[in-house]
Amino acid sequence: MPKKAKPARNGEEEGPVPCKQGKLEAAQAPSTLNFESPTVLFESLISPITTKTFFKEFWEQKPLLIQRDDPTVATYYQSLFRLSDLKSLCGRGLYYGRDINVCRCVGGKKKVLNKDGKVHFLQLRKDFDQKRATIQFHQPQRFKDELWRIQERLECYFGSLVGSNVYITPGGSQGLPPHYDDVEVFVLQLEGEKRWRLYRPTVPLAREYCVEAEDRIGQPVLEVTLKPGDLLYFPRGTIHQADTPPGLAHSTHLTISTYQNNSWGDFLLDTISGIVFETAKEDVELRAGVPRQLLLQAETTTAETKRLSDLLRTLADRLEGTQELLSADMKKDFIMNRLPPFYIGDGAELSTPGGQLPRLDSTVRLRFQDHAILTVGPDQERSDEMREKMAYIYHSLKNRRDTHMMGNEETEAHGLRFPLSHVEALKQIWNCSVISVKDLKLPTDEEKENLVLSLWSECLIQVV
Incomplete structure (x- = not known):
């Protein structure tokens, strides 16, 4: 589906095609489709x-x-x-x-x-x-x-x-x-x-x-x-x-x-590294060294294949009790490269927070829920092996329509990161039509207010 850019004659890649957004074509026929949802x-x-x-x-x-x-x-x-x-x-x-x-x-x-x-x-x-x-x-x-x-x-x-x-x-x-x-x-x-x-x-x-x-x-x-x-x-x-x-x-x-590259095989490849990483923290078998010279062998022995099969069964057992799969790339890739929400006008509502500033006594709701994902992953700002898990919010409100599905055009991830302790509060916001800020599952009122202010500044929630 994506089409790669063609290099210009001087060897440099042409810039993206300028694209006017927001104004519907005057000659557009009345839609026979229902855009209610x-x-x-x-x-x-x-x-x-x-x-x-x-x-x-x-x-x-x-x-x-x-x-x-x-x-x-x-x-x-x-x-x-x-x-x-x-x-x-x-x-x-x-x-x-x-x-x-x-x-x-x-x-x-x-x-x-x-x-x-x-x-x-x-x-x-x-x-x-x-x-x-x-x-x-x-x-x-x-x-x-x-x-x-x-x-x-x-x-x-x-x-x-x-x-x-x-x-x-x-x-x-x-x-x-x-x-x-x-x-x-x-x-x-x-x-x-x-x-x-x-x-x-x-x-x-x-x-x-x-x-x-x-x-x-x-x-x-x-x-x-x-x-x-x-x-x-x-x-x-x-x-x-x-x-x-x-x-x-x-x-x-x-x-x-x-549905390009959107199969169970793709999803398994995307999540298996996270499953292995988490299981290895608790299972010493996964941290044991492989046999000497394994990488130099032309063929894998029956014993080595059996050992690997046993380890995969261990991962499968752990997977059945897991509710949160660590998606390494698929979720982020989708939200980074998809279209921004459709709008008529200059798109100000997608880039500038509007409405009342959320406070502790406010009731809030999520905006553009279909354009934001909540995921958990290793702290991307640390490179050591003991990286803690963090909660990440990615959204497509600031995505560029003019580069959509254009292959190697550069894209940028937009979103926020929070300590893992904020996951339950974020799930409350994601799963409830409206919720009171004071009811968020965080230990202090300050943390509750800071969380909703961060989401509001990113145009992801509004006060109702």
């Missing part, structure tokens, strides 16, 4: 299919096709991104490779037709018209407010990064050969018609991306032509290809993708 948003996206049916029968299992003969939905989908949008967007400083790819499927192979440097609309339109090339626009939510609004809600719903790409393909042309992706994909048809062919996955729930899958695709399990307003979902690992039928000017579709 992340759950309601997703329900409206896949309607009339219920979420219960979706996750029981389709999610990570098989494709879902929703065809809608509804002009209102079609008009709304068409407003999300049009070919005509490219002219104004090219004037905002887009670059080949980073923001736009131009490609075509020739002889079953992907042929990239990118130029160097900045994208100029006249050249882009020339390649589109004369070379019948597909325009792939990376992460349009950086520029289109309604896509920001949709994807921000979906990131709250899935608890995972949500990226998107727009594909604009001339009639009688195909941009990409058969391939499969390592993400769950939702396809929204925006303009024209697009023919899709889906095949059985050669690698179910694929982790790796395969460019050439045509020699293993077999017969399609689904062939369908999408029209504006239609939605298609298929799980990661599903081989697919799409083309625009002859006779049409062009076709535009949007892919919304999620």
Whole structure:
């Protein structure tokens, strides 16, 4: 999903594309989606299919096709991104490779037709018209407010990064050969018609991306032509290809993708180091040295494998009684790289504390709960082996929309750290709709006030 930046000619990487935030496009069609909450948003996206049916029968299992003969939905989908949008967007400083790819499927192979440097609309339109090339626009939510609004809600719903790409393909042309992706994909048809062919996955729930899958695709399990307003979902690992039928000017579709590197295996790799670290404090077996010259051996002996298996069982036993898993990277990576909350205006409410200053006699509530995480981890300001655990709050209120899902763009963690003794009080704030400051589980009134003042200054709570 993330797209890496393309180096400029002088060898230095171009800066991020400037992005105006806050103002909704004047031509935006009335939304047919319900943004009341992340759950309601997703329900409206896949309607009339219920979420219960979706996750029981389709999610990570098989494709879902929703065809809608509804002009209102079609008009709304068409407003999300049009070919005509490219002219104004090219004037905002887009670059080949980073923001736009131009490609075509020739002889079953992907042929990239990118130029160097900045994208100029006249050249882009020339390649589109004369070379019948597909325009792939990376992460349009950086520029289109309604896509920001949709994807921000979906990131709250899935608890995972949500990226998107727009594909604009001339009639009688195909941009990409058969391939499969390592993400769950939702396809929204925006303009024209697009023919899709889906095949059985050669690698179910694929982790790796395969460019050439045509020699293993077999017969399609689904062939369908999408029209504006239609939605298609298929799980990661599903081989697919799409083309625009002859006779049409062009076709535009949007892919919304999620759950990249978000498997049980990823989570286990993320948490196992914390489990080992904590268990080793109490279990002398984990602190015993490995056999001499173990690292020099070409093969592991049966006795060594048995010893390792026993230690893993010990970790599994400890895990069953653990309520707090130490997430080394996944939680922090998600909150650092996700979209900031959607807003209309200058975003002042996300950066400047507002409302009454919290005191001991105040009642407070958490703001932007979907955009903040509470986690526990070793003290990151100490490097010695006896690092104590600390409570960390990370949030995405100050994240940059213009770098969302752009791969190697630098990101910064925003948040607070507290002594481990503050965890229970923080959980009270996280788990209660409202709570009195004086009821927080801290030994002194001073600590209670200092805690809520810290959260208030970071715009994470407000007085009610």
